[in-house]
Amino acid sequence: MRGVSVLFTAFLLLLLFYRFGESDRVTSIDVHRTKVLLERQEIPHHYLDVRTEKEFNEGHLKNAVNIPYMVDTPQGREKNPKFVAQVSAVYGKEDHLVVGCRSGVRSLYATADLLEADFKNVANMEGGFLEWINKGFPVVEEAVDSEL
Numbered sequence: 001m002r003g004v005s006v007l008f009t010a011f012l013l014l015l016l017f018y019r020f021g022e023s024d025r026v027t028s029i030d031v032h033r034t035k036v037l038l039e040r041q042e043i044p045h046h047y048l049d050v051r052t053e054k055e056f057n058e059g060h061l062k063n064a065v066n067i068p069y070m071v072d073t074p075q076g077r078e079k080n081p082k083f084v085a086q087v088s089a090v091y092g093k094e095d096h097l098v099v100g101c102r103s104g105v106r107s108l109y110a111t112a113d114l115l116e117a118d119f120k121n122v123a124n125m126e127g128g129f130l131e132w133i134n135k136g137f138p139v140v141e142e143a144v145d146s147e148l
Helices: 002-023 031-039 053-057 083-090 105-116 128-134
Strands: 027-029 045-049 070-073 076-079 096-100 121-125
Touching: 027 031, 031 045, 031 096, 031 128, 083 105, 096 105, 096 128, 105 121, 121 128
Parallel strands: 027 121, 045 096, 096 121
Antiparallel strands: 070 076
16 A cells, blocks of 8 residues: 555656646636635536545535546556546536645646646636635535445
8 A cells, every 4th residue: 555655646746747837827726716616606617526436425515526537547546548538528618617636736737637628717726625624615425325
């Protein structure tokens, strides 16, 4: 398990150095602004949760759509090679998206990828789901079926 964690950290650091210039193009907004945008009626905004399916099922924002940016493989966690195509199948390039993850790191890279793919109205949620919870904002928790 420690080896997977080290590899994942190394991957994120490499991605950080590779993407340093691209992340300058990303607009980041705090969780308060995210909440306002998601509640707004005149310009609909959608929340794209890029955490893993397991993380998403443990709790998420209301009406969130989950498309993981990273996927678990036998070699460890890797970037989802179908991420942009999967997002494109759900959202148009003009849709207003707020992208979030657990802490704001994966969503930063996901947002940069979407901007590179010509999505026009995409913002990263700073602090991610952890910050959302920290502020006491509402969360949807999946009911777990259990057999007796």
